[in-house]
Amino acid sequence: xxxxxxxxxxxxxxxxxxxxxxxxAGCDGCVTVCEAGGLKEVQVLASSLRLYFNKEGKxxxxxxxxxxxxxxxxxxxxxxxxxxxxxxxVSLACGVGAQFMAELYKGKPIFPGVDTCFIGSTxxxxxxxxxxxxxxxxIIASTGGICPIARCSKRxxxxxxxxxxxxxxxxxxxxxxxxxxxxxxxxxLGQLDHFEAPTDPKDWTTSRDGGPRKIVKxxxxx
Amino acid sequence: xNTTTPSKLxxxxxEGHLAVTSECxxxxxxxxxxxxxxxxxxxDHVDAINITDNQTSVVRLCSLASCIRIKxxxxxPVLQMVTRDRNRIAIQSDILGAASFGINNILCxxxxxxxxxxxxxxxxxxxxxxxxxxxxxxxxxDEGKLLGGFEMKKRPEMFIGAAANPFADPYEIRVSRLAKxxxxxxxxxxxxxxxxxxxxxxxxxxxxDRGLHEKVAILAxxxxxxxxxxxxxxxxxxxxxxxxxxxxxxxxxxxKEKQADEGIKICIEQIExxxxxxxxxxxxxxxxxxxxxxxxxxxxxxxxxxPNLNGxxx
Ligand code: SF4
Numbered sequence: 019x020x021x022x023x024x025x026x027x028x029x030x031x032x033x034x035x036x037x038x039x040x041x042x043a044g045c046d047g048c049v050t051v052c053e054a055g056g057l058k059e060v061q062v063l064a065s066s067l068r069l070y071f072n073k074e075g076k077x078x079x080x081x082x083x084x085x086x087x088x089x090x091x092x093x094x095x096x097x098x099x100x101x102x103x104x105x106x107x108v109s110l111a112c113g114v115g116a117q118f119m120a121e122l123y124k125g126k127p128i129f130p131g132v133d134t135c136f137i138g139s140t141x142x143x144x145x146x147x148x149x150x151x152x153x154x155x156x157i158i159a160s161t162g163g164i165c166p167i168a169r170c171s172k173r174x175x176x177x178x179x180x181x182x183x184x185x186x187x188x189x190x191x192x193x194x195x196x197x198x199x200x201x202x203x204x205x206x207l208g209q210l211d212h213f214e215a216p217t218d219p220k221d222w223t224t225s226r227d228g229g230p231r232k233i234v235k236x237x238x239x240x
Numbered sequence: 241x242n243t244t245t246p247s248k249l250x251x252x253x254x255e256g257h258l259a260v261t262s263e264c265x266x267x268x269x270x271x272x273x274x275x276x277x278x279x280x281x282x283x284d285h286v287d288a289i290n291i292t293d294n295q296t297s298v299v300r301l302c303s304l305a306s307c308i309r310i311k312x313x314x315x316x317p318v319l320q321m322v323t324r325d326r327n328r329i330a331i332q333s334d335i336l337g338a339a340s341f342g343i344n345n346i347l348c349x350x351x352x353x354x355x356x357x358x359x360x361x362x363x364x365x366x367x368x369x370x371x372x373x374x375x376x377x378x379x380x381x382d383e384g385k386l387l388g389g390f391e392m393k394k395r396p397e398m399f400i401g402a403a404a405n406p407f408a409d410p411y412e413i414r415v416s417r418l419a420k421x422x423x424x425x426x427x428x429x430x431x432x433x434x435x436x437x438x439x440x441x442x443x444x445x446x447x448x449d450r451g452l453h454e455k456v457a458i459l460a461x462x463x464x465x466x467x468x469x470x471x472x473x474x475x476x477x478x479x480x481x482x483x484x485x486x487x488x489x490x491x492x493x494x495x496k497e498k499q500a501d502e503g504i505k506i507c508i509e510q511i512e513x514x515x516x517x518x519x520x521x522x523x524x525x526x527x528x529x530x531x532x533x534x535x536x537x538x539x540x541x542x543x544x545x546x547p548n549l550n551g552x553x554x
Contacts, residue, residue, distance in 0.1 A: 215374060
């Protein structure tokens, strides 16, 4: 899932300080799982904003909601009738949700309330880690099910660099070396013999290098 | 042995001499004379001079311009190239540019991560990795093609090198990693600086067991220690460098003003010992900001005079 983290409150205060009626809109999808932008975080943020502006002696209407998914039109549409009750929206969805809101609620300032970080998994409660960079052409079949693009700091495709030390990446002792993991896994699977065939340069056209991407699945199109 | 390029380094290795290479780091300014002065210090004692490419991710005068300068001094440059900062378009363009100036050696590297350098907020590229850079140079040279398929009229004639670090983890993959670079087209290797001789010899044994020492010329990398502080720093702070305690202790045991001499002595002893190691085809002496010591090391290690190639333009 998409992982995000809350923006510093000061940044959000700065966005909304000139608006009187503000809607804080969460999303029940990915950002709820990573505890950055679900209903709970909406309530916390809205309360903090009220508290701050009250202390400043400024009257503001700050309302709360959370939508099933901000990245789908059907869940954003019900808000369309009410959106003019607000001067601005702080979206706690990922960058996709916030942008989709901006697309749909024309003329309404939409501010991001979270920083969208990566596609990842939950390692333990409160810890999320990156696992995929959406390169558009999955290669993990040959790397033991571990992605070197997401997990090697230099996205090397032919094995570990000379900086790998005791299982850690040269960039930080806290970052496992992706290629060390791949090596262990290939060994486990008895697939180490594949390792010595060089992997050719990757075609990055399916990645962000090819420009904004789009998937069309004709058989399900209306 | 036939040579594949006009490289002097390749020729020296092909004739069975122990090769000696060294390196110069360009300055963090436009002062190209600094490179020329460093090269001047070592030119009679080495066969080829590597020019580093923004090493440790610190912006420096470019390797290509520095290589051209020392080529014009009649010397033999090795163009170091990292894939961190350039995509395949820029890389191939620089290779063509280098070859057009008669630069015949390239060292293919991935490069340190930019977080270590003076621009940690930079984007990195890593369009290719070091192995793919080797493949690219080989394709350009042997098939006369660019990665995109275009066939060129005049090909770059590059003797292809890469680095190997026997001291990085996971240890067991380090031989396979070299085999892979050889499969990609690598012809010479300059190793990470060696301090742990026991581990290095074990790695060499594994290299020989696979017959890789016959397929690629391995130059042992050496960096003399200036003092015990440097030894401790390298031991504790530089990823992928293995400095055993006995080296640190040996340097610590001599008075401060004698430590540099001791460092040089250790380096010379290592060369003497490695000359006996089957499969070692030469030495790559990286005297970091200490180039003036290279002639002394080469002479005292019995590697001087350097072979004079008949018929070579250099
Ligand atoms: S240490 Fe491992 S993860 Fe880090 S850059 Fe090198 S190969 Fe990649």
